[in-house]
Amino acid sequence: MEAVILAAGRGSRLQALSACKPLTPLLGTTLLERNLRLAISAGARRVIVVTGYRHEDIRQWKNRLPLRIRKCVELVHNPHWSSTENGYSLAQAASHLSGRFLILMADHVYSLELLRTLVECDPQDGAVLAVDRRLGRDGIDPQDATKVRLECGRITALGKNLQRADAYDTGAFLCSTALLPMLDCLRQSADTRLSGVMQTLADAGKLLVCDVGHAYWQDVDTPADLSAAREGLLASLSGGKQADGPVSRYLNRPCSRWISRRVADTGISPNMVSWLVFALSSLAALLAASASWWLTYILAGVLIQLASVLDGCDGELARLRAQSSDYGGWLDAILDRYGDAALIAALTWQAMNGDGPSAFWLGMAALAGSFMASYSAHKSDRLLKESLRIGRDLRMLVLALGVALQQPAAALWLLAIAMNLTVCVRVYKLRHVM
Amino acid sequence: MEAVILAAGRGSRLQALSACKPLTPLLGTTLLERNLRLAISAGARRVIVVTGYRHEDIRQWKNRLPLRIRKCVELVHNPHWSSTENGYSLAQAASHLSGRFLILMADHVYSLELLRTLVECDPQDGAVLAVDRRLGRDGIDPQDATKVRLECGRITALGKNLQRADAYDTGAFLCSTALLPMLDCLRQSADTRLSGVMQTLADAGKLLVCDVGHAYWQDVDTPADLSAAREGLLASLSGGKQADGPVSRYLNRPCSRWISRRVADTGISPNMVSWLVFALSSLAALLAASASWWLTYILAGVLIQLASVLDGCDGELARLRAQSSDYGGWLDAILDRYGDAALIAALTWQAMNGDGPSAFWLGMAALAGSFMASYSAHKSDRLLKESLRIGRDLRMLVLALGVALQQPAAALWLLAIAMNLTVCVRVYKLRHVM
Numbered sequence: 001m002e003a004v005i006l007a008a009g010r011g012s013r014l015q016a017l018s019a020c021k022p023l024t025p026l027l028g029t030t031l032l033e034r035n036l037r038l039a040i041s042a043g044a045r046r047v048i049v050v051t052g053y054r055h056e057d058i059r060q061w062k063n064r065l066p067l068r069i070r071k072c073v074e075l076v077h078n079p080h081w082s083s084t085e086n087g088y089s090l091a092q093a094a095s096h097l098s099g100r101f102l103i104l105m106a107d108h109v110y111s112l113e114l115l116r117t118l119v120e121c122d123p124q125d126g127a128v129l130a131v132d133r134r135l136g137r138d139g140i141d142p143q144d145a146t147k148v149r150l151e152c153g154r155i156t157a158l159g160k161n162l163q164r165a166d167a168y169d170t171g172a173f174l175c176s177t178a179l180l181p182m183l184d185c186l187r188q189s190a191d192t193r194l195s196g197v198m199q200t201l202a203d204a205g206k207l208l209v210c211d212v213g214h215a216y217w218q219d220v221d222t223p224a225d226l227s228a229a230r231e232g233l234l235a236s237l238s239g240g241k242q243a244d245g246p247v248s249r250y251l252n253r254p255c256s257r258w259i260s261r262r263v264a265d266t267g268i269s270p271n272m273v274s275w276l277v278f279a280l281s282s283l284a285a286l287l288a289a290s291a292s293w294w295l296t297y298i299l300a301g302v303l304i305q306l307a308s309v310l311d312g313c314d315g316e317l318a319r320l321r322a323q324s325s326d327y328g329g330w331l332d333a334i335l336d337r338y339g340d341a342a343l344i345a346a347l348t349w350q351a352m353n354g355d356g357p358s359a360f361w362l363g364m365a366a367l368a369g370s371f372m373a374s375y376s377a378h379k380s381d382r383l384l385k386e387s388l389r390i391g392r393d394l395r396m397l398v399l400a401l402g403v404a405l406q407q408p409a410a411a412l413w414l415l416a417i418a419m420n421l422t423v424c425v426r427v428y429k430l431r432h433v434m
Numbered sequence: 435m436e437a438v439i440l441a442a443g444r445g446s447r448l449q450a451l452s453a454c455k456p457l458t459p460l461l462g463t464t465l466l467e468r469n470l471r472l473a474i475s476a477g478a479r480r481v482i483v484v485t486g487y488r489h490e491d492i493r494q495w496k497n498r499l500p501l502r503i504r505k506c507v508e509l510v511h512n513p514h515w516s517s518t519e520n521g522y523s524l525a526q527a528a529s530h531l532s533g534r535f536l537i538l539m540a541d542h543v544y545s546l547e548l549l550r551t552l553v554e555c556d557p558q559d560g561a562v563l564a565v566d567r568r569l570g571r572d573g574i575d576p577q578d579a580t581k582v583r584l585e586c587g588r589i590t591a592l593g594k595n596l597q598r599a600d601a602y603d604t605g606a607f608l609c610s611t612a613l614l615p616m617l618d619c620l621r622q623s624a625d626t627r628l629s630g631v632m633q634t635l636a637d638a639g640k641l642l643v644c645d646v647g648h649a650y651w652q653d654v655d656t657p658a659d660l661s662a663a664r665e666g667l668l669a670s671l672s673g674g675k676q677a678d679g680p681v682s683r684y685l686n687r688p689c690s691r692w693i694s695r696r697v698a699d700t701g702i703s704p705n706m707v708s709w710l711v712f713a714l715s716s717l718a719a720l721l722a723a724s725a726s727w728w729l730t731y732i733l734a735g736v737l738i739q740l741a742s743v744l745d746g747c748d749g750e751l752a753r754l755r756a757q758s759s760d761y762g763g764w765l766d767a768i769l770d771r772y773g774d775a776a777l778i779a780a781l782t783w784q785a786m787n788g789d790g791p792s793a794f795w796l797g798m799a800a801l802a803g804s805f806m807a808s809y810s811a812h813k814s815d816r817l818l819k820e821s822l823r824i825g826r827d828l829r830m831l832v833l834a835l836g837v838a839l840q841q842p843a844a845a846l847w848l849l850a851i852a853m854n855l856t857v858c859v860r861v862y863k864l865r866h867v868m
Contacts, residue, residue: 067866327864330813334861337809341802349794360783360794364801368775371805375771378812379764427768430761432501 003044007106008052042115052081114215126206139228248393256312281339285346301404308396369419437478441540442486476549486515522626548649560640573662682827690746715773719780735838742830803853
């Protein structure tokens with residue numbers, strides 16, 4: 001699949017916030033970069049960005065993208081951007097397209113959920129438009145929005161001034177190559193609006209409907225729209241992750257969301273947060289291993305719990321900004337494991353100093369169990385539904401309490417038994433499943 | 435994809451070895467079970483075994499299969515097995531088939547490579563036959579073998595008595611549903627041979643060719659054929675694994691192959707070998723941690739190296755018997771990591787007793803690095819080509835030498851630096867790749 005992002009317009013109503021509308025900042029990224037990353041996450045191998053106004057700004061933005069993203073992007077300039085409409089911009093991209101493709105608007109904010117729903121549709125020999133049936137929804141101006149009329153899963157009419165409307169046009173299309181010859185004709189036509197092409201398709205009964213359900217999207221034309229988009233995306237954080245354990249759900253997640261909302265607009269990247277969590281864990285380990293005063297132990301315990309809270313922020317920031325990446329998840333997992341190792345080693349040291357050298361073996365059992373529970377989860381997560389899952393949230397709390405209350409041996413016993421038992425249960429249960 | 439294994443015949447020439455030909459033992463498994471597991475590994479979701487002679491034996495064999503395999507198998511009985519040919523047996527299975535399917539002969543030995551090559555072919559609206567162009571190959575009796583004549587990627591004739599032959603028929607077909615109506619007709623016909631059906635298909639230009647190259651296969655009719663199959667499969671072990679490091683290639687692998695050949699015919703399963711390796715590692719760790727006499731250290735070192743050699747046997751046995759499974763690989767990885775942990779803990783203990791308690795931190799670094807190198811390999815193996823890879827073979831040798839020569843700190847330093855460096859290099863290199 002390919003994707004086209006239309007980013008040629010001037011967007012005069014947002015000029016107070018940004019000279020170039022597609023590069024308007026939003027939660028630490030820009031409207032355009034957000035859509036680019038979403039398109040790639042939704043499965044686009046190549047993304048064509050059609051520029052017009054402030055082409056040079058967008059060219060420079062492209063050169064600053066990380067290599068992994070940059071190599072998927074191609075810029076196409078529409079030299080007649082000021083005298084033509086968005087259909088003409090799309091026509092400029094047509095010669096670069098070879099198969100099924102997405103059309104996104106640079107000035108719309110989409111959610112990954114919306115795009116994933118759309119790309120699962122089949123455009124047959126026409127196109128599919130993602131529509132939102134929640135007419136009168138917050139954040140959308142019903143006068144200004146493009147609306148559609150539906151009949152039996154097909155769109156019969158679309159425009160801003162429909163007499164009777166059934167849904168909003170979210171500005172995200174999935175098209176078959178049947179659209180390409182129509183775009184060729186459009187270059188010669190007087191009406192260069194994309195909605196003109198789509199109306200022709202609708203008249204032929206070839207514009208299909210994809211209902212996005214409750215997936216988030218927002219058309220951004222004014223500073224008020226931008227604020228609405230920011231609030232809408234921040235609100236989408238509340239969902240949390242399904243894998244969250246109880247400590248995470250009731251203690252860590254509310255705190256981490258509070259923090260994520262406050263740092264979302266800064267340049268702090270998810271990977272930076274992963275490194276920070278690792279640094280905090282290491283510092284806590286150093287304190288715990290060298291402490292001799294009760295307040296130092298308390299401080300180390302607090303640092304461990306703080307690291308546990310911040311451990312939720314990297315994923316939250318990544319989801320907020322559509323910056324999730326395989327590398328980010330992998331790096332986070334590796335740094336988390338190193339952090340675990342440092343903390344368990346520190347507790348073992350603490351226990352050895354208190355209870356004698358034989359606590360060494362207890363620490364080894366806890367460390368091996370903790371590692372192996374993560375190591376074995378790769379496969380078991382997909383295949384087993386574990387009713388009782390001891391996640392990192394709970395492990396970190398046990399470690400924090402063990403350090404702070406100067407009961408390292410108790411914490412290590414708990415971890416050693418629980419984590420190794422988890423692995424044994426998986427080894428036993430998976431033998432018939434895999 | 436589905437698969438049919440034809441197992442109805444009497445196989446009188448092998449009766450001296452086994453009352454029921456499909457259940458003839460071969461390298462710790464049976465001809466039929468081998469083909470069943472191969473078909474599943476090659477992608478068959480459901481395998482229909484057509485029985486005839488000794489149906490009850492095969493029904494009992496089915497009930498003894500592990501659940502994961504058993505639930506893919508369906509037995510269909512050909513009550514007229516003694517008066518009909520193999521085409522009639524296949525026709526009995528026809529009503530159970532709904533899409534593309536493999537046909538395998540219970541009395542043929544195939545390699546996974548052969549089946550994987552075959553299932554990548556497209557039978558179009560006919561069938562594909564896997565053929566072997568190595569006429570006069572060892573182990574195949576050119577008089578007794580079914581041969582084929584080829585023309586432009588199609589088979590024009592097949593039979594035992596062809597005047598001019600281009601290749602052997604390996605007895606493995608991939609068929610489209612176009613075959614099903616032909617099988618219906620065959621029930622009423624006098625000629626119930628499968629080769630008759632295939633000749634009809636060939637006459638219509640619809641029997642395509644899949645050249646299996648050097649992939650191994652063997653038709654088993656006589657005790658001599660069975661010996662040839664045994665030798666052929668054992669010889670295929672020589673390839674080793676591409677991921678083998680130098681210690682493995684020149685020291686461990688020749689030894690493990692020697693052992694695998696000797697235990698192949700026994701009931702020792704690959705998973706048992708994985709557990710044995712873990713037990714040996716744990717025993718070696720116990721010896722190393724509690725030793726005080728130089729000979730005990732040497733013995734522990736030898737045990738570690740022995741465990742490292744045996745660590746190759748589980749995979750070899752699994753490949754020999756077509757018993758490779760996700761679970762087996764996963765269990766092996768988990769037990770290996772626990773073995774690593776036990777050994778590194780033992781060396782750390784040894785080093786702490788010699789060099790004082792600060793060796794604890796060195797041991798922690800070695801353990802964390804060793805774990806993380808395995809943990810991070812999941813992703814990096816697919817994405818990075820590592821010129822210098824420190825595999826388990828090399829790690830175990832370092833540990834064995836460290837214990838035997840009573841230089842645990844040196845071994846731990848080596849591991850701590852090398853393994854953590856490996857992880858750092860991956861973290862650095864993958865940042866643009868993922």
